[in-house]
Amino acid sequence: MKVAHKVVLHFPPAVVEQPVIYILSRDYNLAFNILKATISQQEEGIIVLELSGEDKDFKRASKYLKKQGIRLQPLLQDIRKNEDKCVHCGLCIAVCPTDALLAERPSMKVNFNADHCVVCGECVPTCPVRAMELHF
Ligand code: SF4
Numbered sequence: 793m794k795v796a797h798k799v800v801l802h803f804p805p806a807v808v809e810q811p812v813i814y815i816l817s818r819d820y821n822l823a824f825n826i827l828k829a830t831i832s833q834q835e836e837g838i839i840v841l842e843l844s845g846e847d848k849d850f851k852r853a854s855k856y857l858k859k860q861g862i863r864l865q866p867l868l869q870d871i872r873k874n875e876d877k878c879v880h881c882g883l884c885i886a887v888c889p890t891d892a893l894l895a896e897r898p899s900m901k902v903n904f905n906a907d908h909c910v911v912c913g914e915c916v917p918t919c920p921v922r923a924m925e926l927h928f
């Protein structure tokens with residue numbers, strides 16, 4: 793059965809330069825379409841991509857990624873910052889892997905840049921007032 797999944801891959805620093813996407817294509821017969829790629833301040837690599845192929849190959853590839861220490865997350869649909877709720881505490885900045893959430897100086901107002909967001913969802917449980925909202 794053919795499947796297509798939009799996923800976020802989190803690469804730890806040790807594997808950030810390995811040809812993982814090439815291996816997914818060569819050894820697991822998965823076609824890929826890279827939607828976004830970035831390296832965070834902590835040198836964690838993030839790639840958002842669509843993978844398509846046979847379901848059994850996708851499952852084998854998922855095991856391979858796990859073995860490499862690469863975290864695979866399904867891509868969530870959309871994330872928004874509710875400005876009415878945000879109290880600009882800055883807690884979300886520490887967990888955002890792509891600097892989509894940054895404090896503006898000198899006011900320290902926390903801004904959300906949707907262009908940098910890979911919709912990993914890390915900020916959602918971190919926010920004490922639930923200002924980061926997932927929309928499906
Ligand atoms: S954690 Fe929530 S309240 Fe705090 S700055 Fe981020 S979005 Fe705003």
Ligand code: SF4
Pocket residue numbers: 871887888889890891892893908909910911912913914915916924
């Ligand atoms: S979902 Fe939140 S933590 Fe993840 S990239 Fe977007 S703003 Fe940053």
